[in-house]
Amino acid sequence: MELKVGLEKATVELRMDFDPFFHAHFEKVARAGALVIRDAAAGQDLAQEAFTRLLERWGDMASDDHARNFVYKVAINLARSHLRKHGRVFLYGLRRPDPPGASDPMEPSDAWFGMIEALGALSPRQRACVVLVDYADMDSAAAASILGMSAGTVRVHLMRGRRALRVGLGLDETEDQS
Amino acid sequence: MSSDQQLRQHLERAAGSLQVDTDRQLDRIHHVVERRGRGRRVRTMTLAAVIGVVAVILVWQLRLVDEPPFPPAGSPTGRVLYLGAKGSHRGAFGLDVVTGDVATLTEENASVLWAAWSPDGSRLAYIQQEPGPRYAVVIADADGSHRVTIHEEDDASLPGPDLIDLSWSPDGDRIAYSGRALGHGRTILIVNTDGSGEPIVLDGLWVSVSWSPDGDRLLVLGFPEAGAHEGQFDLYTIRPDGSDPVQLTDDAATEHEPSWSPDGARIVFASGEDDLSQDIYVMNADGSDVRKLTDWAGLDLLPIWSPDGQWVAFASDRDATPAQRESNRSGDAIFTGLSLYVMHADGSDVSMMLEGDEVLPVSWRG
Numbered sequence: 001m002e003l004k005v006g007l008e009k010a011t012v013e014l015r016m017d018f019d020p021f022f023h024a025h026f027e028k029v030a031r032a033g034a035l036v037i038r039d040a041a042a043g044q045d046l047a048q049e050a051f052t053r054l055l056e057r058w059g060d061m062a063s064d065d066h067a068r069n070f071v072y073k074v075a076i077n078l079a080r081s082h083l084r085k086h087g088r089v090f091l092y093g094l095r096r097p098d099p100p101g102a103s104d105p106m107e108p109s110d111a112w113f114g115m116i117e118a119l120g121a122l123s124p125r126q127r128a129c130v131v132l133v134d135y136a137d138m139d140s141a142a143a144a145s146i147l148g149m150s151a152g153t154v155r156v157h158l159m160r161g162r163r164a165l166r167v168g169l170g171l172d173e174t175e176d177q178s
Numbered sequence: 179m180s181s182d183q184q185l186r187q188h189l190e191r192a193a194g195s196l197q198v199d200t201d202r203q204l205d206r207i208h209h210v211v212e213r214r215g216r217g218r219r220v221r222t223m224t225l226a227a228v229i230g231v232v233a234v235i236l237v238w239q240l241r242l243v244d245e246p247p248f249p250p251a252g253s254p255t256g257r258v259l260y261l262g263a264k265g266s267h268r269g270a271f272g273l274d275v276v277t278g279d280v281a282t283l284t285e286e287n288a289s290v291l292w293a294a295w296s297p298d299g300s301r302l303a304y305i306q307q308e309p310g311p312r313y314a315v316v317i318a319d320a321d322g323s324h325r326v327t328i329h330e331e332d333d334a335s336l337p338g339p340d341l342i343d344l345s346w347s348p349d350g351d352r353i354a355y356s357g358r359a360l361g362h363g364r365t366i367l368i369v370n371t372d373g374s375g376e377p378i379v380l381d382g383l384w385v386s387v388s389w390s391p392d393g394d395r396l397l398v399l400g401f402p403e404a405g406a407h408e409g410q411f412d413l414y415t416i417r418p419d420g421s422d423p424v425q426l427t428d429d430a431a432t433e434h435e436p437s438w439s440p441d442g443a444r445i446v447f448a449s450g451e452d453d454l455s456q457d458i459y460v461m462n463a464d465g466s467d468v469r470k471l472t473d474w475a476g477l478d479l480l481p482i483w484s485p486d487g488q489w490v491a492f493a494s495d496r497d498a499t500p501a502q503r504e505s506n507r508s509g510d511a512i513f514t515g516l517s518l519y520v521m522h523a524d525g526s527d528v529s530m531m532l533e534g535d536e537v538l539p540v541s542w543r544g
Contacts, residue, residue, distance in 0.1 A: 019204065022204055023200060032193070047203075052207045053276055055207055081529040109192075111191050114192065115193075135189045166185065
């Protein structure tokens with residue numbers, strides 16, 4: 001009986017710690033994933049799997065930063081697998097979701113479609129670098145750690161990715177700021 | 179406003195237009211974690227029941243009827259041991275399947291011919307080429323530390339450079355590996371992991387070995403008669419003393435890198451019309467019901483089971499560059515452009531686990 005009460009208490013405490021972290025980061029991770037793989041619904045799916053794995057290892061997390069890097073790393077790895085697996089989808093054009101009002105949980109806008117068309121000009125690695133740094137607000141070192149590449153490589157991908165994205169979005173070309 | 183700020187605004191606006199149902203997702207995540215945790219507990223208790231109490235097994239099997247399959251789709255776990263390179267460092271590496279983290283396990287530029295986790299995952303064994311030339315069988319902790327050479331051989335008993343294999347006994351006391359014995363040719367050698375005694379050299383011409391989960395048999399590739407003409411090898415099981423060979427396959431193809439499933443019921447291997455076009459196959463442990471799991475025009479190699487037997491990881495050049503694939507097909511280069519993939523044990527849902535130029539999976543533990 002005491003053991004059961006103890007387990008229930010531990011579960012509640014775990015949930016209390018994890019849930020605020022989830023609310024603070026889930027949307028960002030889901031949207032970042034959607035940008036990397038250029039698929040709104042799949043972005044939410046991979047974020048869900050990433051946070052599920054995080055919760056399974058929640059006791060190992062030393063800090064919020066540790067947890068944040070972990071969940072982005074898992075999400076990026078899942079995104080890579082997704083791109084490999086569904087590569088042909090992107091060869092034949094953009095996958096459009098069902099019309100508004102249907103079951104798609106993420107309802108894209110024209111701004112979204114414009115962005116994923118522009119992101120299509122970037123390589124998957126460039127996309128990941130741009131999304132982690134310019135959308136998820138990470139520095140090059142954190143992005144490098146998540147992507148398993150050097151900070152210098154991240155900066156090169158970032159520079160080239162930003163340039164391609166500006167062209168795709170029709171923005172003015174100016175010098176990189178980073 | 180700088181162009182970078184403009185870019186950030188565009189990204190924020192586009193991504194912000196996506197509606198995310200966080201509350202529903204949170205409930206789903208807690209539900210999935212609870213379900214997976216329940217699945218793991220069920221497995222552990224079932225294993226204990228197999229060892230001790232048959233009646234408990236029956237009770238749990240009844241309870242399992244309504245349980246969801248474990249593990250759920252898309253969630254292999256554990257650590258894959260592979261040979262390859264990380265930057266300029268070549269050797270053996272451990273991949274955390276969940277996080278994608280890669281740990282370097284061997285000394286810089288050690289020429290590692292083969293490696294395997296111990297059955298409990300706490301140790302690592304590998305065959306290393308050394309100057310001389312000499313070859314060493316090395317045992318280390320799972321993180322590569324505390325390396326101890328338990329056996330060394332000089333040129334007279336080299337493992338062949340092309341066909342190497344290594345497998346732990348289930349109790350972790352012995353290691354079987356393919357090598358060359360003086361006056362004997364290629365065969366299986368068995369050494370004690372504490373370094374004691376002389377190697378046992380098995381009769382026969384064997385080039386690959388996998389120890390059965392119950393410890394009673396070795397799955398080997400080759401011929402029972404030493405000195406037999408080398409052609410297309412077949413799979414046999416033999417006792418660990420080399421006796422009682424039982425032939426499992428009898429065909430024109432060679433079944434490379436055979437491996438017993440954790441429950442001992444199935445065998446996975448790579449085979450094909452020739453060594454430049456290989457696919458992954460699985461069959462029952464008695465050699466029946468051979469099924470093709472992959473169908474790729476190039477190389478699908480080195481299949482290994484996940485610890486729970488639900489997944490098979492393998493190397494493939496399916497995402498290599500055309501030049502690399504052509505090199506593999508022509509035989510100009512062996513093992514180029516190989517990345518690591520995983521699939522369900524029935525061959526479904528193939529996905530990339532680790533991208534690399536030469537990722538050769540050799541062992542998987544929890």
